[in-house]
Amino acid sequence: MIILTGNDIVRAVRRLAAQAVEKTEDVRDLAVVGIGRRGGVLASRIQEEIARSEGVLLPLGLLEVSHARGDGSLHGEAECTAEDIHFDLTGKDVILCDDVLFTGRGGYAAVKALSACARSVRLYCLVDRGHRELPLFAEGVGKYVPTAKREKIRVKFTETDGEDCVLLEKN
Numbered sequence: 001m002i003i004l005t006g007n008d009i010v011r012a013v014r015r016l017a018a019q020a021v022e023k024t025e026d027v028r029d030l031a032v033v034g035i036g037r038r039g040g041v042l043a044s045r046i047q048e049e050i051a052r053s054e055g056v057l058l059p060l061g062l063l064e065v066s067h068a069r070g071d072g073s074l075h076g077e078a079e080c081t082a083e084d085i086h087f088d089l090t091g092k093d094v095i096l097c098d099d100v101l102f103t104g105r106g107g108y109a110a111v112k113a114l115s116a117c118a119r120s121v122r123l124y125c126l127v128d129r130g131h132r133e134l135p136l137f138a139e140g141v142g143k144y145v146p147t148a149k150r151e152k153i154r155v156k157f158t159e160t161d162g163e164d165c166v167l168l169e170k171n
Contacts, residue, residue, distance in 0.1 A: 006165060009157075020050070031118075033063055038160060065106040129146070
């Protein structure tokens, strides 16, 4: 079932970018970092929207999150690696972007990694599906979608999948 169309995603990105800008004193103090491949696409789109609306091209980076538990479970300790952050985060207010917020473990690991040097880290996600296992919340959410744990949210972006939409898949 389609829960966000391409047009819905465009509107959500505009709203998320505006919310991020509203929460900072100086837009030049912002940096945008995506979590994983699709979080990176969302981060890039938010960066582009802020450049369009504010006339400032913010630094853009990417973090990869992996779960250290050997059994493939999502309940292990999450670890981050900076795949593509080629700028100094010191004193920056980081807009951290993820496509789907679920248990919060990946987001928590990313916040922990970035907060060592950034002034602040605020999480923005396209979809929040609930089921948090850690006390983590997003400052900005494109759409809240209450789900059953067995259901799956699949985000498709033109850059990665050839089309823009968000699907709710029931198992």
